[in-house]
Amino acid sequence: MHGASVELISVTKRYGAALAVDSVSLRIPEGSYCCLLGPSGCGKTTTLRMIAGHETASDGSVLIGPREVGHLPPAARGTAMMFQSYALFPHLNCLDNVAFGPRMRGVDKAARQKKAREMLALVRMEGFAHRLPAQLSGGQQQRVALARALVTEPSVLLLDEPLSALDPFLRIQVRAELKRLQAELGITFIHVTHSQEEAMALSDLVVVMNGGRIEQAGTPREVFSRPDTAFVARFIGGHNVIAPRAGGMVAVRVDRMRLSPGAMPATAASLGAWVETVEYQGSFVQLRLRPLDPALGTTELFAVIPDDAFAARPFAVGDAVTARWEAGDAHPLRDAQPPAAAPALEELTP
Numbered sequence: 001m002h003g004a005s006v007e008l009i010s011v012t013k014r015y016g017a018a019l020a021v022d023s024v025s026l027r028i029p030e031g032s033y034c035c036l037l038g039p040s041g042c043g044k045t046t047t048l049r050m051i052a053g054h055e056t057a058s059d060g061s062v063l064i065g066p067r068e069v070g071h072l073p074p075a076a077r078g079t080a081m082m083f084q085s086y087a088l089f090p091h092l093n094c095l096d097n098v099a100f101g102p103r104m105r106g107v108d109k110a111a112r113q114k115k116a117r118e119m120l121a122l123v124r125m126e127g128f129a130h131r132l133p134a135q136l137s138g139g140q141q142q143r144v145a146l147a148r149a150l151v152t153e154p155s156v157l158l159l160d161e162p163l164s165a166l167d168p169f170l171r172i173q174v175r176a177e178l179k180r181l182q183a184e185l186g187i188t189f190i191h192v193t194h195s196q197e198e199a200m201a202l203s204d205l206v207v208v209m210n211g212g213r214i215e216q217a218g219t220p221r222e223v224f225s226r227p228d229t230a231f232v233a234r235f236i237g238g239h240n241v242i243a244p245r246a247g248g249m250v251a252v253r254v255d256r257m258r259l260s261p262g263a264m265p266a267t268a269a270s271l272g273a274w275v276e277t278v279e280y281q282g283s284f285v286q287l288r289l290r291p292l293d294p295a296l297g298t299t300e301l302f303a304v305i306p307d308d309a310f311a312a313r314p315f316a317v318g319d320a321v322t323a324r325w326e327a328g329d330a331h332p333l334r335d336a337q338p339p340a341a342a343p344a345l346e347e348l349t350p
């Protein structure tokens with residue numbers, strides 16, 4: 001199998017007056033694992049469906065490899081799609097489920113069964129060829145669905161929330177399996193998820209979407225260490241979004257907050273706060289803080305302290321503390337105005 005790059009150029013999708021995807025441009029390199037990450041309704045699935053050809057873009061171009069594919073039906077694009085619900089035929093065994101597509105395309109029986117066996121082996125399900133879907137666990141059904149998507153030898157595999165129907169334990173197992181398969185096959189995977197943890201674990205390229213637009217695209221480390229906007233910092237987690245005394249909004253990682261006893265007035269790189277909760281998490285302790293100064297653009301902050309450091313200098317609920325950060329750990333955000341400073345809707349209406 002060979003991977004192909006995918007490029008979106010100012011792709012827009014309107015449903016009547018509603019804008020589901022708003023002029024999205026993105027280049028996904030050949031053979032990479034890309035996650036489209038964002039909250040419900042942000043346009044992830046619509047973007048995926050436009051790549052697959054199940055939806056037509058209202059504007060803009062979709063390229064797979066060097067080819068503009070906007071006019072091509074799904075089957076001619078070299079993509080395959082795997083859905084959240086496994087959608088296996090209940091009356092067909094695993095082998096026949098995987099061989100179904102080739103059968104529809106008129107591939108002879110011996111050839112399609114050989115191919116189907118190869119695909120089942122790829123997902124480590126060769127021992128289950130003659131079982132019916134109802135005789136398999138959720139994770140096993142998911143693997144068969146994956147084999148069924150791969151049997152067409154796509155250059156791009158599109159996965160829509162493929163892990164969300166699995167319990168948390170299986171989700172981590174199948175997640176590792178997806179990553180292994182992608183690396184082994186070298187084809188391009190585009191995976192829609194609303195889980196930041198899933199996107200971080202899998203992606204070479206993570207694309208954070210909000211309101212039909214791309215907020216930021218980069219490697220998980222780039223996005224986590226340098227979030228562009230308050231939305232990304234909050235959605236990706238592990239950051240405090242603060243409007244410190246010096247102006248402009250910044251993101252500071254929760255593990256970069258340094259606490260000392262006694263609440264001092266806020267400066268450009270510190271603030272006074274009350275400890276609201278203390279949660280022991282094993283290797284670290286997480287504290288929720290309430291800043292004394294309400295003008296800092298936030299009513300709660302988090303600080304994460306390694307377990308041994310916390311044991312050496314513990315804090316309790318109700319303690320007054322000063323939280324400090326190094327200037328280099330305050331990452332400026334593109335949306336410079338804190339949300340609290342934006343005028344309320346009533347003020348804009350004459």
Ligand SMILES: Nc1ncnc2c1ncn2[C@@H]1O[C@H](COP(=O)(O)OP(=O)(O)OP(=O)(O)O)[C@@H](O)[C@H]1O
Pocket residue numbers: 015018019020021038039040041042043044045046047194
């Ligand atoms: N067929 C449709 N007709 C009208 N509006 C639609 C249609 N499909 C999607 N939308 C709207 O477009 C927006 C984007 O939807 P989309 O399904 O792409 O979001 P999503 O990020 O995948 O969300 P989720 O995680 O909930 O699946 C939403 O506001 C949705 O209501």
